Amino acid sequence: MWIPIQLNEQSAEPMYYQIEVQLRALIVSGQLAEGSLLPSIRELAQTLKCSVITIRRVYQDLENEGLLRTRQGTGTYVAKVGDEMRDVHRRSAVIEALEAAVDAGIRVKCSDQEMLDMLLDVLKRRRERVSSGAEGGE
Amino acid sequence: MLTAIEMKDIVQKRSHFELGPVNLVIPKGYVTAIIGPNGSGKSSLFRCILDLAKPDQGTVEVLGEKVGAHDNWQLKRRIGYVPEVTSTINDHLKAEQQAAFTRKWYPEWDINRHQELLRRFEIDASLKLRKMSKGMRRKFDLIIAMSHNPELLLLDEPSSGLDPIAWKTMIDVIHRYMDSGERTVLMASHIIDEVRRLADYIVFVVHGRVLGMYEKDTLLESWSVLYTDIGEGNVHWQSMPGYHSAEYTGGSAYKAVTSSAVEAEDWCRSQGVRIVSKQRLELDDILTALIEQERIRIQS
Numbered sequence: 001m002w003i004p005i006q007l008n009e010q011s012a013e014p015m016y017y018q019i020e021v022q023l024r025a026l027i028v029s030g031q032l033a034e035g036s037l038l039p040s041i042r043e044l045a046q047t048l049k050c051s052v053i054t055i056r057r058v059y060q061d062l063e064n065e066g067l068l069r070t071r072q073g074t075g076t077y078v079a080k081v082g083d084e085m086r087d088v089h090r091r092s093a094v095i096e097a098l099e100a101a102v103d104a105g106i107r108v109k110c111s112d113q114e115m116l117d118m119l120l121d122v123l124k125r126r127r128e129r130v131s132s133g134a135e136g137g138e
Numbered sequence: 139m140l141t142a143i144e145m146k147d148i149v150q151k152r153s154h155f156e157l158g159p160v161n162l163v164i165p166k167g168y169v170t171a172i173i174g175p176n177g178s179g180k181s182s183l184f185r186c187i188l189d190l191a192k193p194d195q196g197t198v199e200v201l202g203e204k205v206g207a208h209d210n211w212q213l214k215r216r217i218g219y220v221p222e223v224t225s226t227i228n229d230h231l232k233a234e235q236q237a238a239f240t241r242k243w244y245p246e247w248d249i250n251r252h253q254e255l256l257r258r259f260e261i262d263a264s265l266k267l268r269k270m271s272k273g274m275r276r277k278f279d280l281i282i283a284m285s286h287n288p289e290l291l292l293l294d295e296p297s298s299g300l301d302p303i304a305w306k307t308m309i310d311v312i313h314r315y316m317d318s319g320e321r322t323v324l325m326a327s328h329i330i331d332e333v334r335r336l337a338d339y340i341v342f343v344v345h346g347r348v349l350g351m352y353e354k355d356t357l358l359e360s361w362s363v364l365y366t367d368i369g370e371g372n373v374h375w376q377s378m379p380g381y382h383s384a385e386y387t388g389g390s391a392y393k394a395v396t397s398s399a400v401e402a403e404d405w406c407r408s409q410g411v412r413i414v415s416k417q418r419l420e421l422d423d424i425l426t427a428l429i430e431q432e433r434i435r436i437q438s
Contacts, residue, residue, distance in 0.1 A: 009418060012403070015355050046313045051338040051354045052168065 003032070003039065007048060016054045020061055021093075027067045027078055028089035036078045038068070140166035141199075142290055142322035148186055148196035157182045157346040159196065164339075169316060169323040170351075171333040173425060174343035180326040181222050183343070184294050187324075188219060201290060215244055218283035222294040222326075224275055233270070233278055234263040237285070244286035252285040258307055272299035280308065284315065291315070293325040297332055309335055330421045334358075340421070342428050349428050361419040361427070362399035366392050367412045378402050382427050395419070395427065 005022045007015060026032045038044070041059060045052045059076055062068045069079045081089075105115045142164045149158035157179045164170050172180050185191040186198055189206045198205040203213045228236050241247040256263055259277040270278065276299045283291065291312075297305050309332065315321060327333050333340065333354075340357060342349040360380070368390050375384035380398030387393050391414070396402035399416070406413055419427070 010416070012400070014359050040317055042313055042317045042319070045338075046310075046335070049335055053338055053353050054355045 003044070003047075005048060007050075015048075015050050016057045019048065019050075019054065020058045023058060024062060024065075024067060024089065025093065027062070028081060028086055030081075030086075032078050034078055034080045038076045038078065040075060142166040142201060143187060143324065144199045145183070145186070146197045146199075148183075148193045148198065150182060150186065150191065150193045155179070155182075155346065157186075158193070160346075160348050162341065162348055162351070164322065164324050166322050167319050168338040169312070169325065169336050170339040170341060171337035171354075172324070172326045172341045172343055173328070173333060173421065174326075175425075175429070178343045179346040180343055181294055182346075184219070184221070184292055184324075184326070187292065188214075188217070215246065215286070216289045217292065218286065218288035218290070219292045220276075220279045220283045220294060220296050222298075224279055229268040230266065232264055232266050233261060236267060236278075237263065237282065240282055241285075246286045248285060248287055251287060252281065255281040255284060255311070258311060259304065273301055273304055276300055277304055277308075280311075284311070289321055291321070291323045291325075293323065293327075295326055295328065297327070297329055305332075312336060333421055342425060344429050344432055347432075349432055357424065358418060358421070360399050361397050361424050362395070362402070363417045363419060364394045364396065364399075364402065364406065365414045365416065366394060366406060367414055368392060369410065369412065371410075373409055373411055378405050382431070397427075 003023070003026065005019055005026075007018055011018060023032075032038075038059075039047065041052050041055045045055045048055070059068060059070070063070060063076075066085065067079055067081060068076055070076045101119075102115065105118075110118075143162070144164075145160050145162040147158070148160040148162075150156070155177070160179075160183065162183075172183065174180055182191065186193050187200055187205065189198075189210060192206060200213060201216055203210060205213070228239070231239070237252060241249075259281060261274060261278050261281065265274075267275065267278070276296070280293075280296060283293075297308060300308060312323060313336070316323065323336070325336070337354050339351055340354050341351045365387075370390070373384075373392070375381060375392070375394060378384070378394060378396060379401035380396040381402075382395040382397055384392050384394040394402070399418075403413060403416075
């Protein structure tokens with residue numbers, strides 16, 4: 001099974017973290033459905049050119065979060081993600097990004113209203129781009 | 139973590155070369171790659187593990203059994219070995235005759251597995267060993283070493299002479315062999331890309347000494363080149379965490395190499411040093427850096 005994970009080798013973020021964030025997003029967004037069998041640790045390590053130690057750590061972390069479960073001898077599966085948990089995960093990545101944006105605003109002394117206006121402006125532009133992209137393609 | 143091989147205080151003194159003292163633990167279930175310059179003692183380590191050469195001092199334990207105390211014939215059934223240089227003693231035999239001969243010594247020989255490997259590596263078993271090209275012979279050596287599904291596979295520069303397609307097949311075959319998680323590979327290699335793709339742990343060996351054993355991803359993440367701009371004033375580079383070198387590159391720019399990238403970047407920020415760009419080091423650059431450090435350590 002091919003999993004769309006892309007690593008940035010020059011990133012300051014360690015490999016296990018990059019993989020973990022992307023795999024979590026794939027599960028929480030439902031792109032990897034409940035019950036999907038993940039590649040074996042060795043297989044995913046081969047695909048991503050990293051060591052099994054890194055992949056084992058990722059699987060372990062996500063198992064502890066309840067997103068994966070391992071059945072002895074058969075492999076690692078995507079667990080059932082409850083709606084509540086899905087929502088928590090879905091929101092947490094966005095909240096994290098917004099926090100970073102707000103920090104950037106505070107650094108250059110933006111007022112709350114300014115930041116809200118910017119957010120609405122960005123939203124408007126992005127939504128327009130998505131809908132125009134969906135109709136005719138760019 | 140379970141241990142596949144444990145070397146304790148291994149010393150081997152020869153007129154032209156001295157190995158050790160080596161203390162090394164190779165974990166079970168992983169691929170460990172030994173890298174080092176030519177003549178650094180990699181093959182000697184393999185020979186000690188297999189009792190093909192006796193250390194003057196120290197002990198080797200392989201798969202829980204002490205090596206060299208008796209003839210270890212049962213232990214050797216559980217090991218597969220591809221030596222650096224192929225023996226030419228059976229060159230008059232056909233590949234299938236060589237396989238039939240080797241099979242006698244390995245009750246666990248798996249004929250289906252053997253056939254599958256011959257197919258995957260595209261080896262014609264009716265060919266005489268003498269008639270084989272270097273790469274073909276290498277592939278056949280690997281097949282012979284793996285046909286009894288050994289618990290431990292020792293590969294001394296397995297890919298020398300392989301073409302890129304055969305090389306990819308080899309990488310894939312070794313990955314699949316490892317998939318159960320119970321088996322162990324110890325390999326020596328000069329091919330950086332091979333180590334990157336296969337290894338979980340990396341051991342650096344230089345001048346008969348082990349410079350260290352590292353988890354591969356952590357190692358590659360921790361060594362960095364930082365291209366910096368120090369602005370006005372001076373920077374005491376030696377206090378940078380993981381300092382390896384700092385080179386003046388003109389203007390107020392310095393190129394600094396560190397073995398603790400994250401801490402070094404924090405340190406740069408605290409010193410008011412701007413990081414213009416950074417780059418991870420490749421394994422061969424890390425090896426070169428470690429050799430330099432070792433040389434400085436010996437001199438002082």
